[in-house]
Amino acid sequence: ACAAFAAKRPVSQRLAAEASRVMPGGNTRTVLFHRPFPLRMVSGEGQVLTDADGLRYTDFLGEYSAGLFGHSHERVHRAVAEALATGLNLGAHHLDEIAFAEAVCRRFDLDLVRFTNSGTEANLMALGAARAHTGRSRILAFHGAYHGSVLSFAGGGTPVNAPYDIVLGEYNDVAGTEALLDRCGDELAAVVVEPLWGTGCVPGSAAFLSLLRRRASQHGTVLIFDEVMTSRLGPKGYSAWLGIQPDLKTFGKYVGGGMSFGAFGGVGAIMERFDPTRPGALPHAGTYNNNSLTMKVGLAALTEIFTPQACDDLNARGDRLRLHLDALFDRLGARLACTGQGSMIAIHPRRPAVRTPREAEQVDLRLRDILFLALVEEGFYLARRGYMALSLAITDADCEALAGALERAVLKHRDIFI
Numbered sequence: 001a002c003a004a005f006a007a008k009r010p011v012s013q014r015l016a017a018e019a020s021r022v023m024p025g026g027n028t029r030t031v032l033f034h035r036p037f038p039l040r041m042v043s044g045e046g047q048v049l050t051d052a053d054g055l056r057y058t059d060f061l062g063e064y065s066a067g068l069f070g071h072s073h074e075r076v077h078r079a080v081a082e083a084l085a086t087g088l089n090l091g092a093h094h095l096d097e098i099a100f101a102e103a104v105c106r107r108f109d110l111d112l113v114r115f116t117n118s119g120t121e122a123n124l125m126a127l128g129a130a131r132a133h134t135g136r137s138r139i140l141a142f143h144g145a146y147h148g149s150v151l152s153f154a155g156g157g158t159p160v161n162a163p164y165d166i167v168l169g170e171y172n173d174v175a176g177t178e179a180l181l182d183r184c185g186d187e188l189a190a191v192v193v194e195p196l197w198g199t200g201c202v203p204g205s206a207a208f209l210s211l212l213r214r215r216a217s218q219h220g221t222v223l224i225f226d227e228v229m230t231s232r233l234g235p236k237g238y239s240a241w242l243g244i245q246p247d248l249k250t251f252g253k254y255v256g257g258g259m260s261f262g263a264f265g266g267v268g269a270i271m272e273r274f275d276p277t278r279p280g281a282l283p284h285a286g287t288y289n290n291n292s293l294t295m296k297v298g299l300a301a302l303t304e305i306f307t308p309q310a311c312d313d314l315n316a317r318g319d320r321l322r323l324h325l326d327a328l329f330d331r332l333g334a335r336l337a338c339t340g341q342g343s344m345i346a347i348h349p350r351r352p353a354v355r356t357p358r359e360a361e362q363v364d365l366r367l368r369d370i371l372f373l374a375l376v377e378e379g380f381y382l383a384r385r386g387y388m389a390l391s392l393a394i395t396d397a398d399c400e401a402l403a404g405a406l407e408r409a410v411l412k413h414r415d416i417f418i
């Protein structure tokens with residue numbers, strides 16, 4: 001499969017070698033790396049990506065959920081032009097950040113919000129706020145979670161993580177988490193959790209998430225929902241859709257309209273600590289926090305493109321696709337199953353479907369890579385790990401075509417998938 005991939009992509013191959021001279025492994029974003037060498041894209045239009053060799057792909061990755069609007073959206077481009085017209089980055093407060101902050105607070109039920117440049121930073125700031133608010137230092141996170149490049153708990157953590165005092169629980173393990181909270185609940189500044197585990201698109205169970213809500217309140221601990229990916233799953237975000245309100249929520253990705261973006265916000269009593277007029281106010285700077293591009297484009301994208309109706313329609317399309325693919329795998333007797341919710345879907349080389357990050361980690365990674373390369377050969381782009389985030393540009397016909405490609409891939413490799 002690797003040889004066939006390489007033979008058709010001499011330009012991507014040459015550029016990978018060139019990139020390696022200036023970036024370690026030719027790479028500045030580890031998640032995009034794959035063997036034999038990463039595809040190098042040159043342009044995107046709607047749901048179609050074109051690579052350096054002139055090959056075209058239907059984009060089901062959707063920039064890991066940040067590319068919700070599809071490529072080269074006319075309204076997004078117009079908002080970029082509007083931002084350019086007033087001059088970039090005035091080094092001062094300006095008009096656009098008020099309207100955008102109002103839209104974000106209203107949309108996601110926040111008393112107050114602050115902007116950052118990435119989801120990573122949003123989580124770092126939310127955790128810092130929780131520590132200052134509670135006067136405690138420990139944080140409960142969950143095995144497998146990804147809250148940013150320095151807050152990654154896949155396989156237990158990485159050497160570049162922020163040096164927080166972290167206790168790791170097991171995602172979706174109600175009894176285990178309860179026991180853990182019995183032991184150290186009173187020491188916790190924060191519990192940080194994705195209401196749906198984004199890496200593998202596994203929903204948190206209602207029992208698990210409501211346990212966290214109940215016990216955080218009981219222990220005086222700040223509950224943080226990382227909605228960097230999941231806020232697209234409901235018109236008012238995923239917490240509202242689930243009916244569970246955390247104390248703080250963090251955001252990123254599509255909310256900035258495709259520009260660099262992060263935000264954290266929630267209950268006034270915590271967020272007010274950042275008010276510079278208060279004695280002992282928490283510092284929060286950041287050169288690009290209120291950059292004109294993100295403020296202007298984010299506002300247009302959130303209020304004019306991703307309307308509540310558009311959100312419901314997109315998630316309904318995702319639910320149909322997930323059920324359709326699972327029915328296909330059933331019919332073929334394939335060792336594949338989907339997880340997900342709405343517009344976030346992952347295909348795992350395992351049946352029945354995985355329910356926890358641990359189960360997702362235990363699958364045969366070779367199967368995952370074979371499926372990825374087979375879909376690339378069919379002209380579909382998704383994450384190597386089987387993750388997809390539908391954009392508004394994806395059509396029902398694209399979903400049908402993906403199902404057809406998956407059926408051919410499974411039958412072609414029937415010895416390993418069936």
Ligand code: PMP
Nearest residue numbers: 118119120146147148198228252
């Ligand atoms: N939290 C979650 C759940 C994410 O999926 C990501 C990005 N994949 C982040 C945080 C970090 O966001 P960013 O890449 O903008 O730093």
